[in-house]
Amino acid sequence: MPRQLAAYRSGVGIEQFIQARDQMLRVAAGEAEMAVVLDKALSALHSVSRFSWCALMTVDPQTLLPTGGVVEGFPAEACAPFWDNELLAPGFNKFNALARSTDTVATLVEATDGDLARAPIYQTLYAPLGVADELRAALMVGTTCWAVAVLLRATADGPFPDQEVDQIRALTPYIARGIKKAVCRLDAEALGPAAMLVIDDANRIEHLTIEAGALLDALRTSGVNEPGLPAIVGAATTRARSSRTSTHLATRVRDTSGRWLRVTAVPMEGGAGRVAVMIEPARPADLTPILLESYGLTEREVEIVTLLARGLPTKEIAAELTLSSHTVRDHIKAIFSKTNANSRGELVARLFAEHLLDGFHSAVHRAG
Numbered sequence: 001m002p003r004q005l006a007a008y009r010s011g012v013g014i015e016q017f018i019q020a021r022d023q024m025l026r027v028a029a030g031e032a033e034m035a036v037v038l039d040k041a042l043s044a045l046h047s048v049s050r051f052s053w054c055a056l057m058t059v060d061p062q063t064l065l066p067t068g069g070v071v072e073g074f075p076a077e078a079c080a081p082f083w084d085n086e087l088l089a090p091g092f093n094k095f096n097a098l099a100r101s102t103d104t105v106a107t108l109v110e111a112t113d114g115d116l117a118r119a120p121i122y123q124t125l126y127a128p129l130g131v132a133d134e135l136r137a138a139l140m141v142g143t144t145c146w147a148v149a150v151l152l153r154a155t156a157d158g159p160f161p162d163q164e165v166d167q168i169r170a171l172t173p174y175i176a177r178g179i180k181k182a183v184c185r186l187d188a189e190a191l192g193p194a195a196m197l198v199i200d201d202a203n204r205i206e207h208l209t210i211e212a213g214a215l216l217d218a219l220r221t222s223g224v225n226e227p228g229l230p231a232i233v234g235a236a237t238t239r240a241r242s243s244r245t246s247t248h249l250a251t252r253v254r255d256t257s258g259r260w261l262r263v264t265a266v267p268m269e270g271g272a273g274r275v276a277v278m279i280e281p282a283r284p285a286d287l288t289p290i291l292l293e294s295y296g297l298t299e300r301e302v303e304i305v306t307l308l309a310r311g312l313p314t315k316e317i318a319a320e321l322t323l324s325s326h327t328v329r330d331h332i333k334a335i336f337s338k339t340n341a342n343s344r345g346e347l348v349a350r351l352f353a354e355h356l357l358d359g360f361h362s363a364v365h366r367a368g
Contacts, residue, residue: 037179042072308335
């Protein structure tokens with residue numbers, strides 16, 4: 001069936017889109033927990049498109065590795081191969097490429113000119129499931145990616161019609177705003193135990209410390225029965241093992257309670273693919289970029305705030321960022337306006353008192 005003809009028969013019209021958009025606007029305006037935001041987002045996607053499998057995953061804005069999310073339809077055994085394919089295999093519409101693209105929504109049928117067999121993920125995962133098409137989206141607010149989505153249509157439904165692709169493309173910014181708000185609202189000072197694991201070359205757990213089991217359980221993907229290593233930890237382990245430019249990988253992940261954790265994965269010397277993984281409460285420095293995003297600051301403004309906090313004067317900030325002093329002063333004015341601060345000292349004090357103080361006190365060791 002031609003794609004355009006399929007669009008007219010899809011049964012999805014402007015009314016469904018408006019309802020989905022308004023639903024996400026209400027979510028973004030409220031104080032919903034992340035789990036509620038993700039469920040509402042999944043419902044909104046269903047209202048504008050037909051698909052049989054879905055994964056909507058929050059990501060670390062700096063690494064684009066998954067930090068949590070909701071999965072529908074995918075069997076548990078597909079999670080690890082999916083992320084192995086995303087991180088290690090060649091393919092189409094990779095999430096990191098979509099996040100840098102002017103068009104952040106794409107389908108596999110379009111990317112392969114209708115020849116799905118050209119895609120390694122189709123051969124290894126999608127063909128056995130009976131998949132007709134894959135749609136991927138990077139959910140962006142400005143230049144920051146807060147989540148990614150993959151939707152799959154069954155063979156009986158055919159490829160994604162153009163109309164549905166356009167409506168998903170128009171809906172994703174509203175979903176991204178809701179997710180961003182939920183992420184920025186999460187309690188960055190949540191404390192908890194740390195854990196150490198040793199992972200073998202097949203991402204099986206060889207050794208773990210006493211409290212690691214509870215931490216791993218809290219990192220498992222909602223809607224999927226994940227035995228062994230959770231997919232979001234496995235993704236970090238796989239990337240650390242395969243990296244040729246770094247000796248370790250550190251990323252932030254969010255557990256089911258909304259607590260932020262720092263996951264550090266380091267390949268073991270002479271370990272035949274073994275990777276040591278440390279899971280610990282996220283440090284204030286890990287979360288500062290996310291906390292600053294909650295004020296609506298741009299990426300450049302976040303950079304300037306961190307330099308202001310270090311006490312750099314305008315001229316040194318300009319030199320550090322290769323900007324003119326006039327441009328830096330304009331950015332500082334915008335930062336003050338967004339944060340309701342009147343001076344550099346007040347700005348830094350407010351960010352510290354409102355977001356970092358409790359975590360700072362907990363991290364301080366007092367001798368004697």
